[in-house]
Amino acid sequence: MHRETLQRYMNYLLLLTKLKSEGRATVTSDELAVREGVTGSRVRQDLSALRILGKPRQGYRIADLEILISSMLDILSAKPVALVGIGNLGRALVLSDIWSHAGFDLVALFDADPAVIGTAVAGIPVRDAATMERFIQEQGIESACLALPADKAQAVADRLVNAGVRAFWNFALIDLDVPAGIIVENQRLEQGLMALSFRIAKRNSDQARGPQD
Amino acid sequence: MHRETLQRYMNYLLLLTKLKSEGRATVTSDELAVREGVTGSRVRQDLSALRILGKPRQGYRIADLEILISSMLDILSAKPVALVGIGNLGRALVLSDIWSHAGFDLVALFDADPAVIGTAVAGIPVRDAATMERFIQEQGIESACLALPADKAQAVADRLVNAGVRAFWNFALIDLDVPAGIIVENQRLEQGLMALSFRIAKRNSDQARGPQD
DNA sequence: TAGATTGTTAATCGATTAACAATC
DNA sequence: TAGATTGTTAATCGATTAACAATC
Numbered sequence: 001m002h003r004e005t006l007q008r009y010m011n012y013l014l015l016l017t018k019l020k021s022e023g024r025a026t027v028t029s030d031e032l033a034v035r036e037g038v039t040g041s042r043v044r045q046d047l048s049a050l051r052i053l054g055k056p057r058q059g060y061r062i063a064d065l066e067i068l069i070s071s072m073l074d075i076l077s078a079k080p081v082a083l084v085g086i087g088n089l090g091r092a093l094v095l096s097d098i099w100s101h102a103g104f105d106l107v108a109l110f111d112a113d114p115a116v117i118g119t120a121v122a123g124i125p126v127r128d129a130a131t132m133e134r135f136i137q138e139q140g141i142e143s144a145c146l147a148l149p150a151d152k153a154q155a156v157a158d159r160l161v162n163a164g165v166r167a168f169w170n171f172a173l174i175d176l177d178v179p180a181g182i183i184v185e186n187q188r189l190e191q192g193l194m195a196l197s198f199r200i201a202k203r204n205s206d207q208a209r210g211p212q213d
Numbered sequence: 214m215h216r217e218t219l220q221r222y223m224n225y226l227l228l229l230t231k232l233k234s235e236g237r238a239t240v241t242s243d244e245l246a247v248r249e250g251v252t253g254s255r256v257r258q259d260l261s262a263l264r265i266l267g268k269p270r271q272g273y274r275i276a277d278l279e280i281l282i283s284s285m286l287d288i289l290s291a292k293p294v295a296l297v298g299i300g301n302l303g304r305a306l307v308l309s310d311i312w313s314h315a316g317f318d319l320v321a322l323f324d325a326d327p328a329v330i331g332t333a334v335a336g337i338p339v340r341d342a343a344t345m346e347r348f349i350q351e352q353g354i355e356s357a358c359l360a361l362p363a364d365k366a367q368a369v370a371d372r373l374v375n376a377g378v379r380a381f382w383n384f385a386l387i388d389l390d391v392p393a394g395i396i397v398e399n400q401r402l403e404q405g406l407m408a409l410s411f412r413i414a415k416r417n418s419d420q421a422r423g424p425q426d
Numbered sequence: 427t428a429g430a431t432t433g434t435t436a437a438t439c440g441a442t443t444a445a446c447a448a449t450c
Numbered sequence: 451t452a453g454a455t456t457g458t459t460a461a462t463c464g465a466t467t468a469a470c471a472a473t474c
Contacts, residue, residue, distance in 0.1 A: 194288060
């Protein structure tokens, strides 16, 4: 599946939650389309691909859509995940409520700093990174979030792969080198900011040229 | 410009930095293509669109590429930007080195919590959010990063727009309502994690079915 | 019933790849 | 020179839109 398509499904889900909070029970393809900047045709094809059926004159049932898109994304289950690196970013992530929304259950925190080992964040104890492999193996944890500096990420990733981790959510600005079959989802904050820079430059030059062009 | 294309330019830039650190001075379109998972043809078209010229048998000069892609993204200048919300996420962002890499200069921090007002992060003083509008106006700041809870983001965005801010990097999980011409770049951490969930589910089902399919 | 909206096929559009003469 | 690689045009491919019969 194309990344744009996946993005679209996630945006549908976001819109559905909003519509539901407004008390709506059904939604038409054109409504979703307008908010997503695409045609109703595209939406109907997306939903059709998921075997979701609507009814003429009524549209689609929001509750059905939510369940089917969620199950496609596999965010209804709760996959155990460990987070390594209890710095400011790590803490922010631990304290957020994104884990359950995205189909994960944050079960373990690790850091190498004696000052934070033994403390707890959001009720989850911070364990000594030296004990990482053993815990990961015993618990059968297959996903990990790396909230570490770039110079430490590769070494930690190597250890985690050896312990059985098969999927990473990586915040370090580095291309991790992992064996085939291991998934790395890079969260490059820098790129969001660069994209903003580009969009500002483009808007300013467009406005300078005038709207006729 | 399509979002995928913009992404590609940013990835080229990342690869160039890496190649330069390895002592390379030139790079061919096929080299960039392989690392980006695209054909040399696509790379040559991307670079051609930027009026970047290579030389047969040698490829492109890395130094030239870096400057031209950077100037297209407008990350060579230093646009002043303010950050609102000195929580864990805000601190992590302030302490990162992404601002200058992406063409921004972080010049002001704001928070409403008396406990942090008057303190400093990375040498930058945290100001009272009550004085936000005045400072933004006086300094002519046109960009802002929102590292706030979703329920406070809209109100702060409204105030900032009134004070002259015309571009937002938004971490709050909310669709900001802003006037036409104001740019909002949403950094949805949740979506990265959902994408990981989907990729894991897909890999696991692919492996279960076997590689023949 | 009448008509709004679906589900699906065909048409369009744009992005990507292929091809190859030009050239360093 | 010979040949690797560019720059660019044509071909292909896939995503998006348009169209419309089916239907609730």
